[in-house]
Amino acid sequence: MNQSLEDTIIAVSTPPGPGGIGIVRLSGPEALPIARKIFALKETDPAACPRAMCFGYLHDPESGEVLDAGYLCYFPAPNSYTREEVVELNLHGSPVLLAEAVRLGIKAGARLAHPGEFTLRAYLNGRIDIIQAEAINDLIQACSLDQARVSFKQMEGSLSCKIASIREKVVELLSLVETSLEFAQEEPEVAPERIKEALAELISDLERLVTSYQQGRAMLEGLSVAVLGKTNVGKSTLFNALLEEERAIVTPYPGTTRDFIRENILLDGVLIKLVDMAGFGQAQHPVEEEGMVRGQRLAEKADGLLLVLDASRKETREDFQLLEKFSQKKMVLVFNKVDLEPKINIEKILAVCPGRPWVEVSALTGKNLEELKKLMLSTFSPPAEKQEEIILHQRQKTLIESMKQDLERALRLLEEGHSEELVAEAIREVLPDIGQLTGEISSQEILEEIFNRFCIGK
Ligand SMILES: Nc1nc2c(ncn2[C@@H]2O[C@H](COP(=O)(O)OP(=O)(O)OP(=O)(O)O)[C@@H](O)[C@H]2O)c(=O)[nH]1
Ligand SMILES: [Mg+2]
Known part of the structure; x- marks a missing residue:
């Protein structure tokens, strides 16, 4: 990384790909003279009007060809992002055009900036400290x-x-x-x-x-939440419903899901990495069995669990086993398939895990899914006590x-x-x-x- 502050750096500051506007930024002692070489100003002189948009044309100083119309904005040192002389060229957001503007800028005396070099300069020039620089990227x-x-x-x-x-x-x-x-x-x-x-x-x-x-x-990486339960209770259906996308395969046959699937959802600004996996039960196939072993490992590592139970069937030994095995984890009990006639004894289940949050849903019809989302948030990501500062x-x-x-x-x-x-x-x-x-x-x-x-x- 070149840390010399003598030279003037240039780069496209807007994301790659076509866009409404594209910004090319220059920083360093020669920012304005270099910009003037490649950008012909129509009327306003930026030196007389700092921090104002000055209309003009991007052109190739050698051939004289005009390439685009746009605005130049000049931030005189030290009142700029880097504390140096800074110029921003607002052009049309065409990747080829922006690349050409950078090429012309380099030909006129600038150097291509390294990743983060504008912010590095803000730090080296004492405008921000390292914590603030990290926060800008965050x-x-x-x-x-x-x-x-x-x-x-x-x-x-x-x-x-x-x-x-x-x-x-x-x-x-x-x-x-x-x-x-x-x-x-x-x-x-x-x-x-x-x-x-x-x-x-x-x-x-x-x-x-x-x-x-x-x-x-948790903020930076998201919370991992695994959808857990016996085979065929509707885990994949629920996973898809939460994702609002037919992502996982659903069939009436137990043992459908074997490998796990991970997808991100945002609940009220909280990033959740939701994992669907093989159901627990009697494996019919070695692949299914391996799926269960991996599922168990994932569930152990997850920040939280959705334990899905089939409310249209009587509770089974496996349901209780899962409750017992993961009793130390944050968990929401989801009684699924309530659109069908209920057979499960909810009280009997809650008796072995008093105080656990629970909800009755139908993954198929979408009934009570909003309720479930609220429970997920309050269980897995309880509102922080007003923590003044959070280390990321x-x-x-x-x-x-x-x-x-x-x-x-x-x-x-x-x-x-x-x-x-x-x-x-x-x-x-x-x-x-x-x-x-x-x-x-x-x-x-x-x-x-x-x-x-x-x-x-x-
Ligand atoms: N009536 C009704 N059927 C449901 C509901 N949720 C899932 N099903 C059905 O239950 C069957 C199994 O659903 P899946 O989502 O594949 O169940 P799973 O738990 O992922 O099953 P495995 O991957 O085999 O462990 C399918 O026929 C679904 O249509 C529901 O809320 N109501
Ligand atoms: Mg499944």
């Missing part, structure tokens, strides 16, 4: 509105502020410990209690952040965990009556982790890992 890649909300807040600096306040508290704590070192003779009793309290408070702050990662992961990245979680461990060690040392010097040393270890978290301290390797996840043009 926002772009968000697959649910919930995640987009969290990422937008973090892009605006909410998590960075939280970390800054933790840093401030750590520094305060250090000075407290160091003062008690200096004045050890005069007032030895007061400080340790205050320090312990402040340490404990910081540790629980960090702990909350670490545990929020679970929720963050393993990188962030690991650093925060390490900070927490350092402080826990400091607290232990203090409780065991070790010298303040040792305590201060343990607390001081937190600072480099904070530096890495925000990107104050960074390595080429980490930067590459983060920015290579970006699209070109961002």
